[in-house]
Amino acid sequence: MSVELPLWRALTGYRLLTLGYALTLFFLNYREYAHPAGAALYMGVLTLWTLLTWNRVTSAERCTKSFLIADLSIAIAGILLTAVLDTGERIAAGSATLPSIWAGGAVLGMAIKGGWRWAAVGSTIVAVANLAERGAAARDTVHNVVLVWVSSIAVGYIVEVARASERTLARALQIEAATRERERLARDIHDSVLQVLAMVQRRGAALGGEAAELGRMAGEQEIALRTLVAGGLVPPQRSAEQLAEDAELVGAVRTAPAPPAGPCDVRALLAPHAGATVTLSAPGTAVLLEAAAAAELAAAVSAALDNVAKHAGQDAQAWILLEDEPGEVIVTVRDDGPGIPEGRLADAEREGRMGVALSIRGRLRDLGGTAELVSVPGQGTEVELRVPKDRRGSEDTR
Template sequence: MSRGTAGRPRVVRMSVELPLWRALTGYRILGLAYALGLFALNRHEYAHPLGAALYMGVLTVWTALTWNRVTSAERCTRPFLVTDLAVALTGILLTPLLDTAERIDAGAATLPSIWTCGPVLGLAIKGGWRWAAAGSTLVAVVNLVERGSPARDTVHNVVLVWVASIAIGYIVEVARASERTLARALQIEAATRERERLARDIHDGVLQVLAMVQRRGAQIGGEAAELGRMAGEQEIALRTLIAGGLVPPQRSAAQLAEDAALVRTVAAGTAPGPAPAPPAGPCDVRALLAPHASGRITVSAPGTPVLLEAAAAAELAAAVGAALDNVAKHAGEDAHAWILLEDEPDEVIVTVRDDGPGIPEGRLADAEREGRMGVALSIRGRLRDLGGTAELISVPGQGTEVELKVPRGSENEA
């Protein structure tokens, strides 16, 4: 798996068969060279050397015309494999007609010699051990017919081809199953990351608005209180949906993202419309953090611009906003917060600290189990997608500190 241009996972399919097909191509060429050399050395000992030479010429032309057919599974079709095996079997059956009985009894090689293993290996790679067993069995039967009796050297060669081809076919089947499992795992990982990104958008938009409606409704009372109660129930249901990793089938990921962007727009008091795309090129992080400054929030930043790619800067600012939301929600309205921006050569560091009561030990794990994914998704998830880290340090009674680190890339330095 690698990263695309937009920073999202891109699944790269790997092929375990391609090296095998290349090796088979080389084997066919080397096997032909060996068979031709063997024939050239013993051509005068054949009973009909002209007929043997004619077959070797056909074998050479066939190999030259079809060498690229075994370079991939798509080109190596079943009819080709059957024809290729038939060429080898024909050469074995012609051997007793063209060679002398004395040479055959002495264990002389057949006309195609070791080239015969090429078609059998092609069947093993293409169809697995079952195809390999069928092809090697045919070769065994034809070799026994050519020899006339089950001689020891013939049986030895036949068993060797049979076992080797079936073993290779079985290994190919196992490799294909592993490749499918790996591809499925990469798809699941990519889907999980997309679901986490969507969950962050929902948390930053829909859940925040529902929580606000619930609080304001309870304060106003009357019919607004009932509206707030319903908003609270929907918030709980949506948090459960996010925690369970389920996406309703009637709404696609793109539609849910549009809903989240629309809610953020309405909550900000602006007119509905499509969310603007982040600008291309570097962006000054100071400009994104400056609007957080208020009587309760102090922002400290360098005097020079702190540049990051626009997408990374937006994610970092969103993580800071999520941390400040947690301060307002858990530390109280009177709590103070401090934002420190540091510009390092290799990374950008943002520290968010508050003087609230702190987080009890084990509370974050309980929150994740309850479906409250603010820290897990809106903060840690964002930084993980950027290749950075988010460290949370909290001591009961002494406040909480969140340190966000985003590494720089070569394009940011430029």
């Protein structure tokens, strides 16, 4: 809901309440006016105008500039007519004008519609009319004039700040949605296209001849695609050894079984990873998780194992531990490789190598979970993935 809507509703109530207040003052002092019939005629016009136009101040679209001018004109006319229809003694004593505080509603309408500048213009016109009606700058009149002037400008300024905040929030939500979609596409690219290009580059370099040229082109496209995935940043120049390292085969793209509709057993998705170098430890009973979340979790585990094969070597041992907790599913992937040097992950992200940032952490973040990576040089690496079973609470929190 727009922050302006409560202000328009409050203004509608203000106009109706202040109309009742002005009518009460008029009836209590009816016989004291110099021209009671003229005063009654104006109050009748003011009542009809307020009742017939009450819905014009319920939204910014209905409250047009022409309506605000007409509304302010009726308020100014009532203030100036007070000098003609009331007695000089009552005016000198500081009696209320015919519209009384109803005139403030016209100024507040200009403040909400046009901001503090419109409020300053409207309140200044009302102030001049009040001083002209009184004929002197009496203390109570000046006090009321300053109060209307300051309050209306403050309301107008608050409205402008609220509008700017709404625009900033809308822009931030658009950027967040675009960023999430970009990260999702980047994960898919990293898990498929980049690995295939790396395989073509490595195999082409090994075969030589025309295949080597094809491999070189595949390597160039891989670098360009990594740059795009990383956000369009130009990567630093790298040596031939670094390019060869980038082009190492991560492994054939693992194809996990398609998750069925409804709850899915995470054990079935992790079972294909078990082998001579990968040990899977799981509960004896089914570990159920929403199908889409289970598939994303399995993809994150696959990305972690790809990193083991790439950085620890094809012969490195890895262990997968699946735990079924009451509120979440925990998967731990540990290896006995050399570990990750300090600062290497940050350097990889700057160079466009987004495996950990997107394929692992990005996936878990979108699931409302967490991915913690602990690595000690010479002692291997451990990745702990946590996915909540009830994702609705996580999505509401985000």
